[in-house]
Amino acid sequence: AQVLTESGGGSVEAGGSLTLSCAAPPDRYCVKIVNWFRQSPGKDRELVARVLNSGPPAYAESVKGRFNMSRDNGKNTAYLLMQNLKPDYTATYVCNYCSRWGQGIQVSVSS
Numbered sequence: 875a876q877v878l879t880e881s882g883g884g885s886v887e888a889g890g891s892l893t894l895s896c897a898a899p900p901d902r903y904c905v906k907i908v909n910w911f912r913q914s915p916g917k918d919r920e921l922v923a924r925v926l927n928s929g930p931p932a933y934a935e936s937v938k939g940r941f942n943m944s945r946d947n948g949k950n951t952a953y954l955l956m957q958n959l960k961p962d963y964t965a966t967y968v969c970n971y972c973s974r975w976g977q978g979i980q981v982s983v984s985s
Contacts, residue, residue: 877974877975877976877977878896878897878898878969878970878971878972878974878975878976878977879895879896879897879976879977880894880895880896880897880967880968880969880976880977880978880979881894881895881897881979882894882895882979883967883979883980883981884980884981884982885982885983885984886959886981886982886983886984887983887984887985888959888960888961888983888984888985889958889959890959890983891955891956891957891958891959892956892959892981893953893954893955893956894910894953894954894956894967894969894979894981895951895952895953896908896910896951896952896953896954896969896971896976897949897950897951898950898951898971898972898974899950900950901950901972904950904971904972904973905927905972905973906926906927906945906947906971906972907924907925907926907927907970907971908923908924908925908943908945908952908969908970908971909921909923909924909969909970909971910922910923910924910941910943910952910954910967910968910969910970911967911968911969911970912963912965912966912967912968912981913965913966913968914964914965914966917965919968920934920936920965921934922934922936922937922941922954922967923937923941923943923954925943925945931943937956937963940956940957940958940959940960941954941955941956941957942954942955942957943955950971950972952969952971954967954969956981959981959983960983961983961984961985962983963981963983964981964982964983965980965981966978966979966980966981967979967980967981
């Protein structure tokens with residue numbers, strides 16, 4: 875099955891910003907729920923942002939006020955804008971969208 879294509883990760887200094895993208899293949903039956911997870915070595919996977927078919931996104935307390943997610947249903951693409959990043963946000967970020975999973979993308983934040 876086709877997976878999602880993630881992009882936009884990389885290395886930034888603390889206080890910087892990155893925008894992650896998560897693109898799904900064309901799928902008229904796409905379930906529009908989007909979940910963004912992150913995982914770093916030695917820690918449990920954490921759900922950092924989620925949006926359902928309708929209603930506003932919800933964020934983990936650890937990222938509230940710094941992350942903003944959005945979704946372009948016409949393009950089957952989801953986005954995660956991450957601002958004012960902190961070093962402990964360094965992790966592999968994984969998108970779940972259209973009932974598919976991304977491959978994971980590395981975000982590294984230096985102090």
